[in-house]
Each structure stands twice: as structure tokens, then as C-alpha cells.
Amino acid sequence: MSKHTDCYQCETKLGKIAIGLNKKLLDVNSKRFYCLDCLAAYLEVTVDELLAKVEEFKELGCKQF
Helix, strand or coil: CCCCEEECCCCCEECHHHHHHHHHHCCCCCCCECCHHHHHHHHCCCHHHHHHHHHHHHHCCCCCC
């Protein structure tokens, strides 16, 4: 990923994990992404639950993170 993306809601710079989760959980073709805090609020879960999901995806062989 060569260009930085900002959170759609709070404008925080996003990293690979946040962008990967947005694509995996919301829409692979999305052009709008949320930071982990805003994504957690949007999905009504905790950031820790999102990070646990990332580990689960990695264990399943997902290379998106």
C-alpha cells in the first residue's frame, strides 16, 4: 500500500490492519475506510474484538493483514 488513507469519520491516518478489516468486514471494493476505533463503534464491538478477528483471519491463512 503506497498511499495513506484517512478514516472516513475522524480523519486518522490508517494502516494496513484497519484497511484490511474494512475490506474484509464491510466491502472489498469500499473507498471509505474507518480507523479501528470508529469501525468498532460502527459495528458495535470493541477494538479488542476486532484485533482478535484479525488474528483469526491470519490463522485461516488470510494474507490481507
